[in-house]
Structures are given as C-alpha cells and as structure tokens.
Amino acid sequence: MADADTRPNVLLVLTDQERYDCSARDGPVADAVETDTIDHLSATGMRFEQAFTPISICSSARASLLTGQFPHGHGMLNNCHEDDALQPNLPPGIPTFAGELDAAGYDCTYTGKWHVGRDQTPDDFGFSYLGGSDKHHDNIDDAFREYRAERGTPIGEAELEDVIYTGDEPRDDGDGTFVAAKTSIDVEETRAWFLAERTIDAIEAHAAGDRDNPFFHRADFYGPHHPYVVPEPYASMYDPDEIEPPESYAETYAGKPQVQENYLAYRGVSGFDWDRWAEAIAKYWGFVTLIDDQFGRVLDELDERGLTEETVVVHASDHGDFIGGHRQFNKGPLMYDDTYHIPLQVRWPGVTRSGAVCDAPVHLHDLAATFLDIGDVSIPETFDSRSLVPLLETGGDPDALATEWPNSTFAQYHGDEFGLYTQRMVRTDRYKYVYNGPGVDELYDLEADPAELQNVIDHPGYADERRELRTRLVEWMDETGDPNRKWVPSVLRAAK
Template sequence: MADADTRPNVLLVLTDQERYDCSAPAGPPVETPAIDSLSSDGTRFDRAFTPISICSSARASLLTGQFPHGHGMLNNCHEPDAIQPNLPADLPTFSEELVAAGYDLTYTGKWHAGRDQTPADFGFSYLGGSDDHHDDIDAAFREYREECGVPVDEAELEAALYTGDDPRDGSDGTLVAAKTAVDVEDTRAYFLTERTIDAIEAHADGDKDGPFFHRTDFYGPHHPYVVPDPYASLYDPDEIDPPASYAETYDGKPQVHENYLAYRGVTDFDWDTWAEAIAKYWGFVTLIDHQLERILETLDERGLAGETVVVHASDHGDFAGSHRQFNKGPLMYDDTYRIPLQIRWPGVTDGGATCSLPVHLHDLAATFLELADVPAPDSFDSRSLVPVLENSGEPPESDDWRDSTFAQYHGDEFGLYSQRMVRTDRYKYVYNGPDIDELYDLEADPAELQNLIDHPAYVDVRRNMRNRLVEWMDETADPNRVWVTDALETAS
C-alpha cells in the first residue's frame, strides 16, 4: 500500500436528479458558483452519462463499478416490485476496497442502494440524513427539525403544484413543486451540509493516519421541488422559455412516451405550469450549490483543500418539462441520461479543462481506487479517469478510449420494459424491446425530436449503431445480448 501521506482525501458530492445543463456553459441561467468553481479549478466532463436513469440502479452501479445487469439491482429497491432489494453480499464495491486500503469512510444523506442494507454494510460510518420512504436508516433529520422548532410534517407549503387534472389540487396527485415557509437553515440540504462540515472538521482535528473519503448525497433537486425563499423566488417563471424539446409531438416515437404523460399525471400541464415548476427546480439547484460552497470553504479554512480531490456528479437527470415530461422513465433522452461531472484535483488537474471523452458515472468507482493505489476488481465495468485527469482532460496517447457510451433501462414502478442505448458524439440509438427503436442525429436535432430509425438516408448509420450496441452488450456480458443480437440481425 502506498504511503498514506501521499494519497489524497476524496470528497464525493452526489446530487439526486440534477440535469447536466444546469451547470453547463451554454445552459440555462442557473446560478451555480460552487460547481462553476470546480470546473474552473479542475476538469469538467461534458459527455458524462449515467448507466441507467433510476435512483437505486444508478447508485448501485456507482458503488459496484458495474452496469445494472451485472449487479442485479434493476429497479428501485424500496418498491414492492423490486427485482432485487439488496446487493449480493459478496459483490466487490469501491468503498470496501478503500476501507481495506486504510481510508476512513464517512457518509451522509440519501442512500437508496439497498432496502435492508445501509452504508455501514459497505464500510462507511453513516452520519445521518436519510428518510423512511427511501431508506429507513434513521430519523436524524426529523430530530434536527424538531430541535429547530419546525417539525417536518408541520411545515407549511405555498403555491404548491401537483400532478393530475388540477395542478392546485393535492387531493390525489403527486407534489411537484412548492415554496416552503421554513428558513434555509431548516432545509435538509443545510442539515446534510452541517453533517459534512462536521466530518471534515473531525478529520482535521483527529489523529487518524489514513486519508478520508467522505460522501454527501443531497436529496435534490429531485421532486418535489420544495425550497424556501430566497430560492423559491430567485427565478421568474415569466422569464423562462420553453426548451426546444417542448415542441415534442411523439410522432414516430414509441407509444410509451405519450402514455407516460398520463401515467405521470402531466397531460394537462401547460407551459405556465411547467415554468413555475422549473423555477423551483432551478432554485433547488442553486440552494444545493450554495451548500456545496460552504463545504468547499470549510476545506479551505481547515487547510485540507490542497490534499482533497473533490468530485461533483449526479445519479441521473430530470425531465423538468423537457419533452413535456415529468420525472423519468422509459425515455432515454439526454435530459435524464446525461449528467454533470466535475473533478478538482489540486496540483494535478488543469484549471478550466474540459474533457469531451464519453464516460460513465460508475467510472468513478475505478477512479477512486486508482487514487488510493488500489487495483480495480475484475468484476468492475469501470475505467479509471485518473489518466485523463493527469493529461488535461485528454486520453494518453497509448490509451484506446471508446467513442461511445452504453446505457440501459429495465423498468421501475411502471413494470419491466427492456431498453438499451448506445450514444456517440453525434448519434444515439435506442433499442426498445416492446416497440419501435429510436435513432437521433444529435448534430442536426439536439432536442431529439425526430426519430430517424426508418429514414432511408440513415441506413448505414442505423447499422453501425446497432453493431456498436451489440459490441457493448457482448463486452459487458449483458444477458439479453443473444436475443437482442438475433432481433437486430433480422431487422431491416
């Protein structure tokens, strides 16, 4: 094992359902000063993708370094129809490897990678912040709010939006967005930041020889987009323009896309309703960003910034009105599959570097292990980003980096619905087992409005992308590869 004094600390800040474009240079006008600082001081990855747009599955992939079909957690673990509520006990994880290598691991916030398992089962000291719906680990946040004098169940909501026929009627719909009357200090984001600061300060004041790995998992900007002022009023809905994909007609698309409007209860949402919800979503992003700023300031104040690798990413994105959709589902658009990823490694990463290589969320698993001088287990479908970070965002000349990403979907509460996706810089191909496949020219149609799967000018592109998909499925031992390969070979 390498000298503990030479190995960096690692701080992983994972958000829940944060869109890539919120912190992208050409994205909407969302204030993200802390994330922007990580980009300007480190490396920003502009082609980072989740392997699956489902919370439990994506988080299990990050932990195990595997695509979902490898670790088996194919849908959300808390639902009654969970295919696999917990990860196999003998499956290697990056966290257990780090513990064995002498790292001190702490964790706060959302877990959602096992119904009965907790972060403690994977080597972390858990510092609280979960909730009953997703994890049932502890009641730390509820206790915190009791101490603040604002119990969670007693917080008043204003201007609430709900799914269903009447967005102002919450009798049978899902809460989408609202303003809460509590102070910023009473929010879960602030509470998780306090727990994170406590962990950083405990390490700075402690006498442990090994470096630390701390993980903060914010609950947001996942719906419901409930934020207090000033964030609830920070963005004016009247100044938010519809995204290009709002013009979606679903013509030539799989039928489930249009069905999902009714399933999610947003069929009758007009643009004014969406703009109001998006304003709260953006406010949620900025609220979390300001908490990240507090965390980064603590690293500076305690003299740990220079020896700590900081990583910001999200498990997946959020439609937030794009394609007129809410939440996520069997729609493999970039809105939910493309994720933000920034890495700051003082003394190594060039400030302001942009990496345009295609990478996956679970590549972070192998990255963390290489930072700790630990070889990745053979089970990992994960490639370390360290060589790229050390080379100004470019792959070393000796490296043969893939030019595409691979993703999948197996269904969530909607039921099993098999999908596979391969994406290059220009094209995206989606295999839909139950319906028509999809092909998009992202250069001509970045909003992914026109399905070109049957377009005569794209016959060669379609064949090439199908071959790429088969290669990915073969390489990762996807159990559907034989059936899908046969289906694609017989397709016109």
C-alpha cells in the same frame, strides 16, 4: 516510524436528479441558473462535457456507482424500496469501491441519501454512516426529524405556498404527485443545509483526528429531485415569466414508442400547460441553487481546515430530470439526454489543470474505478468501469493517452412502477441509438437534432449509422455479459 500515507483525501458530492444543463459551460439554462460553487469547481478543476449515467433510476444508478458495474451486472434493475423491486438488495460479497478503499486504509464516511438496498446501509459496504437519511428512501435514522423538532418546526408542520400537484387540479393535494412548493421554513431548516452541516462535521472530525490515513467522504444531497420545495430566497429567485420552453417542448411523439405518450397520462402531466411547467422549473432551479450554496459551505470548510490542496473533490448526479423536457415529468423509459446526460466535475490539486474541459465520453460508474486508482488500490475484475485518472492527468485529451479511449457510452433501462420495459442505448458524440424491446427503436442525429425530436430509425439516409450502432451495441452486450445477448443480437442483425 512508518512512512506517512500521502494518498489524497476524496470528497464526493452526489446530487439527486440534477440536470446537466443547469451547470453546463454555456446555453440558456446554464446562463440562467446560479451555480457559483460548481462553476468554481470547474474553473479550478476539470469539467466533463460528455458524462452519462448507465441508467436513469435512483437505486440502479447508485448501485452502479458503488459497484462499478452496469445494472445487469449488479442486478439491482429498478428501485429497491418499491414492492415491484426485482432485487431489493445487492448480492452478498459483491466488490465495491468503498469496501476496497476501506480495506486499503481509507477512512470512509457517508452522509445523506442511500437508496441502495432495502435492508442494507452504507455500513455494510465499508462506510461509517453519519446520518441524514429519511423514511421514504431508507429510514436509516431519524436525525433530520430530530433536528427539525429541536428547531421548533417539525417535518410536516411547515406552511406551503404556490403548491403544484400532478393531475387535473394543480393546487389539490387530494390526488396526484407533489411537484413543487414554497416552504415557510428558514434555509437552516432545509435538508440541504442539514446535510451540508453533517458533512462539515465529518471534515472537522477528520481534520482533528490523527490524519495518518486519508479520508473518503460521500455527501449525497436529496435533490433537486421532486418535490421541488424550497424556502426564500430560492423560491422566488427565478421568475417563471422569464423562462422559455426548451426546444424539446415541441415534442409530438410522432414515430416514437407509444409508451412515451402514455407516460404523460401516467405521470399526470398530460394537462400541464407551459405556465405550470415554468412555475415548476423555477422551483427546480431554486433547488439547484440552494444545494449549490450548501456545497459551497462544504468547500469553504476544506479551505478553513487546510485540506483543499490534499483533497480530490468530485461532483456528479445519479441522473437527470425531465422537468418539462419533451413535456415529461420525473423519468421513465425515455432515453433522452434530459435524464441520461449528467454533470461531472473533478478537482485534483496538482493533477488537474484549472479550467480543463474533457469531451471524452464517460460513465457515472467510471468513478468507482477512478476512486480506487486515486487511492492506489487494484480495480476488481468485476468492474465494468474505466478509471478517469489518465484523462485527469492529460488535461482531458483522449488523444494524449497511451491507449485508445472509447468513443461511445452505453445505457439501459428495465422499467419502473409502470411495468418492465427493456431498453438498451449506445451513444456517440453525433448519434444515439435506442433499442426498445416492445416498441419501435430510435435513432437520433444529435448534430442536426439536438433536442431529439426526429426519430430517423427508418430513414434510408441513416442505414450505415443504424447498422454500425447496432453492431456496437451487440459487441457491448457480449463484453459485459448482458443477459439479453442471448436473443437481442439476432433481432438486431435481422433488422434492416
């Protein structure tokens, strides 16, 4: 009889556009928003305080997570479903963590949002897809539409109240983008409930199987991406009158790239006052709590099936959301922490210490290498990611590692439907430098100015920091084969 496979199961719960501060350790937003499940995961595992996405747009970030590469490596530089997609699908044969795990004996399953290829599905990359996608993002199946029809409330027939749209008339659906609303449906009829139910079904199936091989299940929730449409009790859980503007709401855009102010009009929020933002934020927070509660149902299922002690649980988001930060909506060519700083929690029973906090800077796509390391699978040379397992094993202390851990993260952006706009970013615990191809560069002292309101790129007192960060950026571009390394370094070296 062959030896039993003792490698742990892995459950990845990925949310869509969830801000870091909603479940941070402290702060006004974390204190206000109820995230009991994520808080429990942090208390029983490890919270990463400095986790960042390599790019704040859905398809690109999700492709990075899958391939372990920065976007310029896998080539999916913007969203794949739009007509302006630079690359609608991932290149054939590109190594992915799921493909490697599948080949190594893991039973890989997937529920929910995909958005990594116009003509590709999770089945093309080592997963068995179990349903839950939708027409806008992928149209992989109609499972949720059928589910809603069976319950007697087909999609599109629910009553909406407190509706907010972008543009001059916030209650008018004739123009603008749908931002938020209260829906008349029951919680059991939300997509969040449905995806949790499909994930619970997957866990039940794994538990009922022969269990000779470990499983990797990925549950991708839709949300809290806009439109922030939630039922009661979540729709009225947070009172807009009690929500205070973030410090960055005082943004003037003085000394910033012109595209940032342009985005107010482009997104249709130039006329939003604080009352309208507070109303939208209240629905966003309700959406966060709704998903958190469904995540709790999934963890309860692990407990009931006796799988908790043998399952690594990971929660992260593809990127954040402005939702009023810097007075912006959604995301775009603005490399603020609102959209680049992401939540990340990992619980690995027997390995992570309960309540551990890691301050080492990490990337979202470091999870690709981490999953392979957990599964005792070799990491492909194509990966630009670093396994987090050593940090998990040492309580999150980078000084306890055998090799030095990097003290900076990097990111990029290539534009979206507004047009291409090349950006690169390097961030340390204190400073952030942003290279803007068509506009003024940015430099922020995050200790003195955590809201990133003052661009000190031309301040003589920051000359050394500016030079050091530009050097780091050039080195990273060389190390990762960034195509812009052909000409951007000469620009940065010539800059004062």
